[in-house]
Amino acid sequence: MAHLRSPLTGLTRRSVLATGAAALATPMLSRRAFAAATELTMLAWYGHAEPDMVAEFEAQNNVKFVPKYYTGGDNMLGLISQSPPGTFDIILSDAEYVQQLNAAGYIDELDPADYHFDEYFPEFQQFPGHWLDGKLFSVMARFGFLGVAYNTDALTEAEASTYNVFWDPKLTGKVGHFDWHLPNLGQISLLNGNPIPYDIDEAAWEAVKDKTMTLRPQVGGFFDYGGTFSSLNDGQMLAFAGIGDWITGTLEKNGAKVRSIIPEEGGLQWTESWSIGKGSSKADLAKKWIQYATSAQGQAKSANMAAYPALIPNQKGWEVLNAENPAEAKRQGMVIGQSNVMDMIRSGKIQFRQLPIQQDLETWNDFWSDYKGA
Amino acid sequence: MRRHLSLYGLTFSLPLLIWQLVFFVFPLCFLVALSFWTVRNFAMRPDFDTVNWVTMYGRKVFWQAYATTFALAAVASVLTSVLAFPCSYAIAFKMSDRARRWAVFLMVIPFFTSYLVRVYSWQIFLSDAGILNVLFGWVGLGPYGMLNTVGATMIGYLTLSFPLVVLLQLFSLVFIDRTLIEAAHNLRCGRLRTVFAVIIPSARVGLVIAALFCFILSFGDFVSPVYLGGGDPTTLSILITDTTKSGQQWPRAAVIALTMIGTLMVVAFLSVRFAYKGRNA
Numbered sequence: 001m002a003h004l005r006s007p008l009t010g011l012t013r014r015s016v017l018a019t020g021a022a023a024l025a026t027p028m029l030s031r032r033a034f035a036a037a038t039e040l041t042m043l044a045w046y047g048h049a050e051p052d053m054v055a056e057f058e059a060q061n062n063v064k065f066v067p068k069y070y071t072g073g074d075n076m077l078g079l080i081s082q083s084p085p086g087t088f089d090i091i092l093s094d095a096e097y098v099q100q101l102n103a104a105g106y107i108d109e110l111d112p113a114d115y116h117f118d119e120y121f122p123e124f125q126q127f128p129g130h131w132l133d134g135k136l137f138s139v140m141a142r143f144g145f146l147g148v149a150y151n152t153d154a155l156t157e158a159e160a161s162t163y164n165v166f167w168d169p170k171l172t173g174k175v176g177h178f179d180w181h182l183p184n185l186g187q188i189s190l191l192n193g194n195p196i197p198y199d200i201d202e203a204a205w206e207a208v209k210d211k212t213m214t215l216r217p218q219v220g221g222f223f224d225y226g227g228t229f230s231s232l233n234d235g236q237m238l239a240f241a242g243i244g245d246w247i248t249g250t251l252e253k254n255g256a257k258v259r260s261i262i263p264e265e266g267g268l269q270w271t272e273s274w275s276i277g278k279g280s281s282k283a284d285l286a287k288k289w290i291q292y293a294t295s296a297q298g299q300a301k302s303a304n305m306a307a308y309p310a311l312i313p314n315q316k317g318w319e320v321l322n323a324e325n326p327a328e329a330k331r332q333g334m335v336i337g338q339s340n341v342m343d344m345i346r347s348g349k350i351q352f353r354q355l356p357i358q359q360d361l362e363t364w365n366d367f368w369s370d371y372k373g374a
Numbered sequence: 375m376r377r378h379l380s381l382y383g384l385t386f387s388l389p390l391l392i393w394q395l396v397f398f399v400f401p402l403c404f405l406v407a408l409s410f411w412t413v414r415n416f417a418m419r420p421d422f423d424t425v426n427w428v429t430m431y432g433r434k435v436f437w438q439a440y441a442t443t444f445a446l447a448a449v450a451s452v453l454t455s456v457l458a459f460p461c462s463y464a465i466a467f468k469m470s471d472r473a474r475r476w477a478v479f480l481m482v483i484p485f486f487t488s489y490l491v492r493v494y495s496w497q498i499f500l501s502d503a504g505i506l507n508v509l510f511g512w513v514g515l516g517p518y519g520m521l522n523t524v525g526a527t528m529i530g531y532l533t534l535s536f537p538l539v540v541l542l543q544l545f546s547l548v549f550i551d552r553t554l555i556e557a558a559h560n561l562r563c564g565r566l567r568t569v570f571a572v573i574i575p576s577a578r579v580g581l582v583i584a585a586l587f588c589f590i591l592s593f594g595d596f597v598s599p600v601y602l603g604g605g606d607p608t609t610l611s612i613l614i615t616d617t618t619k620s621g622q623q624w625p626r627a628a629v630i631a632l633t634m635i636g637t638l639m640v641v642a643f644l645s646v647r648f649a650y651k652g653r654n655a
Contacts, residue, residue, distance in 0.1 A: 074619055077416050081622075100416050173519065179605060180619065221522045221604025230494070231604075234501045236521055361621045366433070369616050373435035373608045 037064040040285055043076060044069060044092035045272070046225075047307020056301075057292050063285060071225055072180065073097035080106050086279030089286045095271035096182075096354045098129045098138045107275040110136045114287060116294055116314060121342060124313035128352070130273055138273040139290050142302055142310035145269055145341070145350060146183050147262040149232065149240035149248045162263045163191040166239060172218055176237035179222040181368035183242035183268055186353055188212045190265045197268070199357040209367055216374050232258050245332065246270070249309040252331075262344060268353045269345070272310070296320045304328050311341055402635070409628035416622045430629040435608065443609040444637070446524070447593035450531035451585040457532070458539040458584070463569070465540070466547035478544070481537045493530050493601050500526050500602070522604030530598025535588040542587060546580020547573070582649035589645075590638055610634055 040063050042049045049067030058064060070076040073094050080088065081104070093101055101107045117125045120140070130138040150160040154174075159165055166175050177184055189197035189208050200208065220237055221227070228247055231237040233256050240247075244267070248260045274290040276283050292298045299317025303310060304325060311332060312318065318336055322329045333341040344350050356364050412421040430436050465477045484492070499505045500521040510516035520526055550573060558568045574581065596611035605612055610630055617627040 072619060074416070074622055078618070078622060078624075081417065104417060176604075179616075219606065221606050223605065224600065227601060227605075230497060231522075234497070235503055236497075236501050362623070365616070365619075365621055365623075369435050369608070369613065370433075372606070372612075372616070373438045 035062065037062050038282065038285060039064050039066050040090065040282055040289065041065075041088050041277075042067045042090045042092070043079060043088040043277070044090075045071070045307075047305055048092055050306060052306045053301060057289060057298075061285065061288065063289075073100075077101070077104075080104075080277075084279075086277065086281060088277040089280040089282045090289055091275045091277050092141070092272055093138065093275060095127065095129050095140075095273065095352065098273060098275065099132075101275060102132055102137050106278055107137050108278050108280070108283065110139065110276065110287075110290075112136045115139050115291060116296070116316075119296060119314050119316040121313055121315055123342075123345060127271065127273070129354075138275040139294055140271060140273045140313050141293055141299075142312055143269055143271040144244055144246045144310045145260070145262055145267040145344070146187065146242065146244040146353065147260050147267040149243050149258060149260045151232070151235060151238040152257045152259055153235070154238040157259075157261060160239070160261050160263070163187055163241075163265055165263075166215055166218060166241060171239050173220045174236075174238040175215070175218045176220055176228065176231055176240045177222045178228050178240065178242035178247075179224055179372075180242060181364050182355075183270075183353060185212065185364060185368070186268050186351075187241055188215075190268070190351065193265075195351075196357075197351055198354045201358055205359055205363075212367075212371055213374060216371060222372055232256065244268075244270075246308040246310060249332070250307070253309075262349060266349045266351060267344075269350045270353050300324055303332065303334065405628050405632060405635075409625055409632055411625045413622055413625060418622060418624060426623075426625045426629045430626055430633075436613065436630070439608045439610050439613045440633070442607045443593060443611075446527065446531070446599075446609065447589045450528060450535070450592040451589040453528065454532055454535050454539050454588045455543075455581065455585045458536055458543055459581075462540045462543035462547055463573070465544055466550075474548075478541065481541050481544075484533075484537045489534055490597055490601075492533050493597050496526070496529060496533065496602055497521060500529070521602065522606065524603060524607070527598050527603035530602040531588070531592040531595065534595060534598065535591045538591075539584040539588050542580055542584035543577070546577040546584075550576045579649045579653075582645050586642060586645040589641060593638060594634060 037058070038061075042065050044067060046069040047053070049065040049069075054065050068079060068088070070079055073096065076091075076093060076097065077100060080091070080101070091101065091107060098107075124140050124143075127140050130136065130140060148160045148163060148165060150165070154170075155165065159168070165171070185208060186197045188211050189200060189204070192204065192207055192211055194200050194204055194208075221231065223231055223237075228240065228243060229251065232240060232248065233251055235257075244260045248256075248258045251258050274293060276286045276290070280286055293302065294314060296314055296316035297320055299312040299314040300320035303312045303317065303321050309328070309332060311334060312321070315336075318329070318334050321334060322336060326335075329335055333339075333344075355361055407420075408418075409426055410422045410424065411418050412423050412425065413419070465474055469477060497504070501507070502517050502519065502521070504521070506520065507517040510518065554572055554576060555568060558572045563571065594611060596609075596615070599605065599609045599612055603609075608616075610633075614627045614630050617623045617630065
């Protein structure tokens with residue numbers, strides 16, 4: 001009888017141990033061959049440290065981003081104030097909070113020569129709040145407009161082109177609010193004809209409150225980030241106050257019948273910018289990231305960010321976007337040589353979203369709670 | 375006779391004591407201290423100022439939210455208890471041992487999935503173009519506005535607490551002395567009367583504790599009022615997020631949180647006292 005050699009016959013305890021040791025050592029070898037990636041901590045809105053945004057930079061610089069995502073400027077300030085200095089290397093902030101970051105000493109001064117300001121539209125080269133006494137503290141990265149978001153099956157563009165549409169009887173119970181007082185009350189302030197919606201005297205503030213209260217019976221709900229997406233996507237809310245293309249753009253690209261429009265009374269502008277956290281031990285790498293993110297290539301990528309699209313302040317970035325993704329450039333109104341979003345800003349139709357100037361932030365916030373509870 | 379502390383006793387009781395101190399007493403003390411701090415320009419400052427208490431307790435919206443939250447949690451407790459009782463009764467008295475084990479297992483399964491995910495999935499059923507309205511449409515009814523209503527919030531509370539309430543009720547029902555039930559039947563007591571005169575009083579502790587858990591879970595819940603109720607009406611949990619969302623008003627949020635803790639303590643104390651009333655310790 002032929003002797004059949006079992007496949008396991010050759011295995012001895014020694015060979016098993018040797019193979020096991022070699023297998024265990026393999027990661028060590030590869031770790032020696034490739035130096036461990038440097039970790040860079042980022043405090044930002046959701047999406048900024050996802051692969052579509054950072055994979056290229058991570059590969060080029062052997063960096064690994066460690067993100068901490070926040071929802072809203074107050075949440076961001078809270079996270080920073082509760083963390084030891086140097087916790088966050090890179091901080092993304094909305095414009096109205098840069099001053100707060102600076103006043104609290106959470107961010108470092110930057111050298112304007114390090115960044116591509118010469119490629120920026122003139123309006124964005126000295127953005128208010130990012131500079132203090134001629135010193136730069138934050139580099140503008142993206143912006144967007146807030147207007148009327150609407151379901152295109154329920155409303156025509158003409159109907160949605162005024163904030164008054166929120167009071168339309170056919171929208172009773174179908175008007176949603178993004179649950180943050182600043183954009184919502186700013187829009188009512190624009191509707192009331194205040195040229196600078198956040199710089200209003202007591203009489204104008206009372207008028208804004210009165211007008212807002214009349215909207216309450218129309219309101220179907222107050223939604224956070226996730227709730228805003230789902231209620232617009234499934235048609236539960238047919239019109240939305242306090243948001244813009246940063247929500248509807250993402251939904252529209254995925255086939256939902258929603259869109260945002262800047263109404264005749266004007267729109268608000270949100271702005272995001274990059275800063276370096278004070279105490280960061282990797283400030284050079286953080287600077288390199290900001291240079292990358294504000295370069296023409298990085299900007300084109302940022303305009304089409306998967307989490308939420310945005311407009312970009314870098315003119316060269318517009319050129320790259322138009323070359324690489326003309327459909328998105330057209331959708332967002334960033335086509336050079338045609339009527340585009342810069343015309344809207346230059347015509348005075350857009351006002352910055354900012355903290356209230358003549359009232360306390362608490363006063364606005366307290367009214368918002370009263371409105372919700374009414 | 376006076377009890378002496380032994381090393382054996384300390385070994386088992388100290389970890390619990392330390393746990394309670396570190397994760398309950400210290401945070402609670404910090405929360406009390408925080409409620410007296412002040413906020414200037416987004417920065418919290420250690421202080422001893424009653425301004426947060428005076429401001430929050432002076433606001434109509436706070437008391438509206440308090441009443442709403444209390445009423446919703448109370449209705450949820452009653453509703454859940456009433457709906458859960460036939461279920462736990464059937465499992466305790468009508469099923470074989472094997473079927474009972476399966477029923478308990480099935481009641482545990484909902485806890486495998488995140489509550490947030492379960493609540494989000496309800497949106498697919500309840501929205502205007504959702505599954506329920508499509509079904510209603512087939513028989514010529516609707517559509518009904520179900521999402522973003524108080525009713526939808528209540529469904530969320532049931533999702534949160536129904537399995538737990540069934541399990542707690544069940545554990546008290548299975549330990550009822552069966553001879554009492556037999557005695558009631560021998561004395562010509564009808565089935566329904568047996569339930570109300572014998573079973574419910576015998577299982578009172580478990581039933582009250584189950585309802586109490588439902589109240590506690592619903593009173594502090596944030597997910598259902600926001601994702602099924604559309605954030606309207608404002609509950610205390612929503613008011614906490616509103617308060618912290620703007621201007622870093624954590625001290626005011628601490629006032630709301632402490633009021634909630636105080637309320638739950640009073641409710642828990644009264645419930646337990648009612649549950650054990652007339653019993654020997």
